[in-house]
Amino acid sequence: MLLRSLNPLAVARGDDIPDAVRIGDTRLSRSDILGAATSVAERVARAERVAILATPTPQTILAVVGCLIAGVTAVPVPPDSGPAERAHILADSGAQAWLGDHDENTGGLPVIPVRMHARSWHSYPEPGEDSIAFVLYTSGTTGPPKGVLLSRRAIAAGIDALAEAWEWTWRDTLVHGLPLFHVHGLVLGVLGALRIGSPLVHTVAPTPEAYVRAGGSLYFGVPTVWSRIADDPDSAAALAGARLLVSGSAPLPVPVFEKLRALTGLAPVERYGMSETMLTVSTRADGERRPGWVGLPVRGAQTRLRDERGEPVPHDGESIGVLQVRGPMLFDGYLNRPEATADTWTEDGWFVTGDVAVIDPDGFHRIVGRESTDLIKSGGFRIGAGEVETSLLGFPGVREAAVIGVPDEDLGQRIVAYVVGDVPESSALIAHVATELSVHKRPREIRVVDALPRNAMGKVQKKLLA
Incomplete structure (x- = not known):
């Protein structure tokens, strides 16, 4: 099961986990989540896809889990999306309902409220592993946002590979304040915690003060978050008791890496991925953490470098090539975009990321950036x-x-x-x-x-x- 009943160890022990999720001032136990999300599932079970305004709220988490229980594909909508972008997402996704509070830009879809205190204990069969859990829309930097199809199988494989690399267990408390409409904050930061059984504290806003108050062992942040923490020595020192500080979604500047290590005694864990691939490369909890490098392929993932002619690029730590990946955590294509899907795969089954990278003789990866903007020919x-x-x-x-x-x-x-x-x-x-x-x-x-x-x-x- 993708969520493993929200925590298999707790089920075995009979524990409820009073603080399975804390988001803002709201605390949800495991039974709160299961009961309220199943109530959501009952109201969306006949739909194929539903849109969710992905605000950092308990309602968003219950809406997403409810869709997973019912086997309905969730379409997270960024709360800061403009009218044109939102209209595109709703039309392109074919969403049949709007799950959550009424919004003036719901595209005329029927609105299904998420009731925090509703409970249902109806039992649903586990959907097939190949069924699509999410349509996640890209940032749209090369045209209208594309809908990335992520299956339940891919999500489970990606989370489990990271749990192995980071030694992430139910004993951890995960803290982050990231948006809930991307892989980083939603799939890893919410579903990862629920699947593994580690309590989650979502701080709503990722401020240094909020991270310190949360008192976790595992922290997720983007470089902007870590830069602000590194500029606040008291907050950084307060995180010294954590187990892992994980940075992603953009390169962590080396000076920020070094400041964090000096102030906390912890070298940050850096990793690489994208909506289409989940996370395929990461430094490990028990391995080397090198500033500016994102580590090794996670379990099940493979990588290679190719030049403009499709020829292999040596793994010498210097030569730049386009990064290609494959593994069980990759997406199932772009919704309604068969040509765009075909264009991103090689004939022998590798996904072309569009990112350029170098790989050293030990297999360590350094991401140079996007081929379209970060590979300069001068x-x-x-x-x-x-x-x-x-x-x-x-x-x-x-x-x-x-x-x-x-x-x-x-x-x-x-x-x-x-x-x-x-x-x-x-x-x-x-x-x-x-x-x-x-x-x-x-x-x-x-x-x-x-x-x-x-x-x-x-x-x-x-x-x-x-």
Whole structure:
């Protein structure tokens, strides 16, 4: 079963787990979740797909679990989506109902409320492993958002692989304040805790103060969260008793990694994945944690690098190639997009991530970035934007950095760096990179800005810079 009755060990012991989930000021026991979610299941059981406004609330968790119990596909809708994006998601997904509170932009769908205190103990048969649990919509950076089809089998395989890598057990208390419409916050951060039986504290907002108050052993955060904690020494020191600090959804800057390690005594765990693949690469609880590197393939996952011609790229820690993956945690395709689905798979069954990476002789992975924006071809050289950004972040006063390639008649592409912080003359930054890396990797232009454009998960939106 995907949720294993919300905690098999508790079922065996007869325990109820009073604080199975705490979200904001609400506490839900295991029986609260099972009873209220089954009540939801009774009201949606005849539907094929339903939309859920994925606010960080108990109602969202009950709505999602209710859909899983009934075998109905859930379509999480980002609460900050604009009218056009929301209309696209509702129309493209074919959602037949809106599960949750009435909203002015429900697309005319019938509204089914989630009643916190309703209870049902009706028993539903376990849906098939290949049935689709979620349609998760991508960020839409290359066009209208695409619906990623995630099966129950893929979710279970992905969670179990991470539990093995992170030694995640029911003895942990997971803490995070991430959005509930992506893999990181919803699938791993909610379903992972329910499947494993580890209590969950969702802080609603991922602030340093909220993370400290939660008192957990396992913390999930994006780099923006960890950067704020690293800038608050008291809060960082208060997390020293945790077991693991996990960072993902975007690269963790090396200076932030080092500050966290110095303040907490814990080297952060970094990992890599995307909506289509769940998490396929991670550093391990019992293994090396190297700043700027995301570790090894998790159990069941395989990776390889290919160049533009489809030829193998050596695993020498330097050569850049497009990362391809395969494994049981991968998605079942894009909803209503057979051509887009076909375009992302190779003839021999590997998913083309669109990310560029390097792999060292020991199998450690470093993600350079997106092929479309982070692989820069300048003067005949292939340059990863990530390593230039890492170098810039090591310069005093630079708080954030984003590097892109812009068209150049002479070089093909010219390296331009956007930086946030108190920085000196551009020439000093350019010289710093030229000294630390190869000369051809230096930015030709530095643009100082007040902030970098980011999405809800903290990823820099480089297409907005370009």
